[in-house]
Amino acid sequence: MKVVVDAMGGDNAPREIVKGAVAAVKQYGMQVILVGDEQEIRRELESCGGDKLKKIEVVHAEEKVEMDDSPSQILRTKRNSSIHQGLRLVKQGDGAAFFSAGNTGAVMACAKMILKTLPGIDRPAIAAVMPTVKGATVMCDVGANVDCKIENYVQFAIMASAYASLIMHKEKPSVGLMSVGEEDVKGNDITKNVFKFLSELGKSGVIDFYGNVEGKDVFKGTSDVIVVDGFAGNVALKVSESAGWYVSQMLKEELRSSLLTKIGAILLIPALKRIKKRADHSEYGGAPLLGVNGVCIIGHGSANETAVKYSVKMAHDLAVKHLNGLIAESIAESVKVLNVDKEDSFWNNIVEKFKRKTI
Amino acid sequence: MKVVVDAMGGDNAPREIVKGAVAAVKQYGMQVILVGDEQEIRRELESCGGDKLKKIEVVHAEEKVEMDDSPSQILRTKRNSSIHQGLRLVKQGDGAAFFSAGNTGAVMACAKMILKTLPGIDRPAIAAVMPTVKGATVMCDVGANVDCKIENYVQFAIMASAYASLIMHKEKPSVGLMSVGEEDVKGNDITKNVFKFLSELGKSGVIDFYGNVEGKDVFKGTSDVIVVDGFAGNVALKVSESAGWYVSQMLKEELRSSLLTKIGAILLIPALKRIKKRADHSEYGGAPLLGVNGVCIIGHGSANETAVKYSVKMAHDLAVKHLNGLIAESIAESVKVLNVDKEDSFWNNIVEKFKRKTI
Structure with missing residues (x-):
């Protein structure tokens, strides 16, 4: 290989x-x-x-x-x-x-x-591994798709869940949906709809759907996976990287400010190095283009x-x-469990489209 | 008063x-x-x-x-x-x-x-002050409007610019548009359109339009104001707050890890307090609901x-x-400079709507 x-x-x-x-x-x-x-x-x-x-x-x-x-x-x-x-x-x-x-x-x-693309996938997405207090969380998408439809989010959830299961060695990683509040009803027009589809996949056991998460949950590691559109995901990723840079800039300035802080800083070099290593997620390698x-x-x-x-x-x-085999299996399972017989034409429309593309 | x-x-x-x-x-x-x-x-x-x-x-x-x-x-x-x-x-x-x-x-x-709402404002927006290496930047909207239209973004820009001019004591603060890359062509469908309207307001001097900014520009203080929809803005704000918490959690753990680091930490208490104060923006008070x-x-x-x-x-x-007087003036000025005589029905449509609501 x-x-x-x-x-x-x-x-x-x-x-x-x-x-x-x-x-x-x-x-x-x-x-x-x-x-x-x-x-x-x-x-x-x-x-x-x-x-x-x-x-x-x-x-x-x-x-x-x-x-x-x-x-x-x-x-x-x-x-x-x-x-x-x-x-x-x-x-x-x-x-x-x-x-x-x-x-x-x-x-x-x-x-x-x-x-x-893999069968059932409209658009590939980029998954990034973010450091958290618990270890790591996978955020997807972080920039490949800045305008997303419901089915894209659903596919991100399935793909990122498969990816996370491999790198985190968990059979069913928990999948959170990025929103502006943790309650089920919080979100914008599209995430509220995505919530319903992910709930259905969660109930059927295709994914372990956690529910809504917020920006503050990224570093808390509330869920193993965070599903987000590529615009907000890209903003979140770059803000995170930049926040680390901002803190290190301030640390550098303040630690040089007096003789005492300089001595303190020398004693702390090993600890600061460990922090840098913990916040650094390069051991997870680059970001996969899933799908x-x-x-x-x-x-x-x-x-x-x-x-x-x-x-x-x-x-x-x-x-x-076999990342892609896992994704394909999970997509096939989703197609099976998502019902088209609901009395909701909107729902049926999305699922019909999803099934058509997949089969 | x-x-x-x-x-x-x-x-x-x-x-x-x-x-x-x-x-x-x-x-x-x-x-x-x-x-x-x-x-x-x-x-x-x-x-x-x-x-x-x-x-x-x-x-x-x-x-x-x-x-x-x-x-x-x-x-x-x-x-x-x-x-x-x-x-x-x-x-x-x-x-x-x-x-x-x-x-x-x-x-x-x-x-x-x-x-x-003030004349010309469809929806009020929340402006948050974020700390940067240069001082502060105003991000608007951070959660009041999770689904935005072009005219909302334009209004956020005008309102946040007026607010920033008062708290930063600058006549024309620079206004950036949150996007996924700094080039003019980067963004999603809606921010690409917003870009054109803000450029027009920039050329006419109603605002000082900087162009696109990215998530990493928040802490760099690239622009005085960052215009963003309430969904991505809320995510950015909460990720930022949480990043600070994450770093402080790691610091606490690592500084307690050995006798040497404990001594180092004691020497650094004043420096760490200063960092906390710099990253804390409570001196700017709460967040105004603009509009x-x-x-x-x-x-x-x-x-x-x-x-x-x-x-x-x-x-x-x-x-x-007179924050609101300043916003009202700026809106009136915008109405004057935005032309409806372009050969672009999409543009004319937005401006017509904007003018109708304002007059």
């Missing part, structure tokens, strides 16, 4: 990508195909001692996608980019999973076009060797554990 | 509310009308030495609103509650501003019904004496500085 790695994607490509891939091969023993400018990749492999590893293959890609290229343009014009090439390898079955820290929009667009027919992991543009190593491991593990 | 205070609203009412009002009167010399159970209020006034102050009046209210009462029910059935009574005093001109730390939904509903015809400040349910004191001062200051 080979992981295909886009060696050219990300701010630190190809160096950190190649080093991360080599580290993954050395530490976990998996096979990797590096895709990109062959000459550059070979040079990096040599400089980090990866050129001797038989488990690493290199596939040349003519073109390179820049971080500010428009996704639709890349989709049409850069068919020989490392992203296209890498995804085609997965499509053909030469690789079991794909990882890229490159242009997120381009990876999403190309993955949807090349790998296609495409093939494992596809998107890394942060700033991904370094360690982040790449974990992401490659994650891509491999999700393929081994 | 009297500030009307709902003495019965909030988790710590009436004690902390009365103490806060007394502190505001003593420190800033304003006049206050306390509304609620007269006997209870008099008792609290006596116990904190407020019974001798001539600047404090008490108005009895028969009914009390509970935190979990449904807003629509309160609106109809509890017409003698301290919220109704207090807002009527403002409506009649006996008070210049209203403050309550009670049931937010009830205060919003009653304020809209009793005070009515109602009368100043109305909503406090946190957990508001203590200090928070109430600042909120009462804020309510007073916003009335003195």
